[in-house]
Amino acid sequence: MQVFVAEKCGFCHGVRNAISMAEKTLEQAAGAVYSLGPIIHNRDEVERLAKAGLRTVENIDQIESGTAIIRSHGAAPGQIAGLRAKGVHIVDATCILVKRVQHIAGELEKEGYQVVIVGEENHPEVQAVMGCAKNVAVIADESDLEKLPGKGKLGIVCQTTQSPERLGNVLGAIGRRSFSELKVINTLCQEAIKRQESAVRLCKAVDVMFVLGGLESANTRRLAELCKKYNNETFYLQNWAELDTRVLLGKKVAGVTAGASTPDWIINEFVGNLKAFDAEGS
Ligand code: SF4
Numbered sequence: 001m002q003v004f005v006a007e008k009c010g011f012c013h014g015v016r017n018a019i020s021m022a023e024k025t026l027e028q029a030a031g032a033v034y035s036l037g038p039i040i041h042n043r044d045e046v047e048r049l050a051k052a053g054l055r056t057v058e059n060i061d062q063i064e065s066g067t068a069i070i071r072s073h074g075a076a077p078g079q080i081a082g083l084r085a086k087g088v089h090i091v092d093a094t095c096i097l098v099k100r101v102q103h104i105a106g107e108l109e110k111e112g113y114q115v116v117i118v119g120e121e122n123h124p125e126v127q128a129v130m131g132c133a134k135n136v137a138v139i140a141d142e143s144d145l146e147k148l149p150g151k152g153k154l155g156i157v158c159q160t161t162q163s164p165e166r167l168g169n170v171l172g173a174i175g176r177r178s179f180s181e182l183k184v185i186n187t188l189c190q191e192a193i194k195r196q197e198s199a200v201r202l203c204k205a206v207d208v209m210f211v212l213g214g215l216e217s218a219n220t221r222r223l224a225e226l227c228k229k230y231n232n233e234t235f236y237l238q239n240w241a242e243l244d245t246r247v248l249l250g251k252k253v254a255g256v257t258a259g260a261s262t263p264d265w266i267i268n269e270f271v272g273n274l275k276a277f278d279a280e281g282s
Pocket residue numbers: 012013014015072073095096097098160161189190191192219260
């Protein structure tokens with residue numbers, strides 16, 4: 001069996017930067033080091049950093065002192081202000097593209113638009129953007145359009161890791177309603193789009209496709225959805241240990257891709273084992 005790895009996959013610059021800031025902070029900080037929410041959506045990498053001392057907490061009430069790392073998904077300005085008020089040292093690893101969405105949401109509201117974000121309401125990036133304006137409507141798909149006012153002007157941004165296809169579908173549905181003005185700022189991340197495009201190209205050319213990443217990772221989920229659409233033999237796994245090797249039987253060519261929060265060591269281990277398994281099987 002041949003194994004191909006997608007041209008673009010694994011850590012994006014935003015996640016790589018957050019991990020390297022966390023590693024440096026753990027080396028240098030005198031007191032406790034916290035991450036407000038898992039530093040990335042990857043259980044294995046979170047466990048690796050926990051062994052190095054990183055404490056993951058879910059809300060700012062669990063941090064009284066020390067250093068708090070703001071992950072690449074960002075945090076609401078109110079949370080950051082709350083930590084500062086307690087004298088907690090902040091290391092801000094928010095991705096610059098996520099910061100841009102937060103800034104735009106605030107500006108759109110000041111300009112008098114009803115702010116709309118196309119994305120998943122429970123995702124931390126979206127939650128942080130919701131904290132940047134007083135009234136943000138989150139639209140995941142057409143069924144959420146009832147959350148919008150009947151008329152008026154909408155200022156629309158998008159969760160960075162959504163697919164252009166989903167953004168297009170929601171915009172089309174909004175366009176069919178009678179809003180007086182639509183201002184759309186494209187906040188999709190090109191890193192995420194490139195991963196989607198190369199995953200789709202690869203999955204069409206292989207017998208079996210593996211998408212590696214955390215189950216909480218929205219961008220990995222999106223890769224898996226897209227690959228499944230074009231190759232029914234697509235498997236979404238966190239690591240090699242989750243693979244049922246029976247799915248390899250009768251397959252000649254395998255493809256591997258990984259979300260923007262999947263570390264290189266998980267991809268390398270998976271690809272190495274896949275090649276070794278093939279060698280044993282032949
Ligand atoms: S996927 Fe894009 S927006 Fe998200 S952290 Fe990576 S570079 Fe930033």
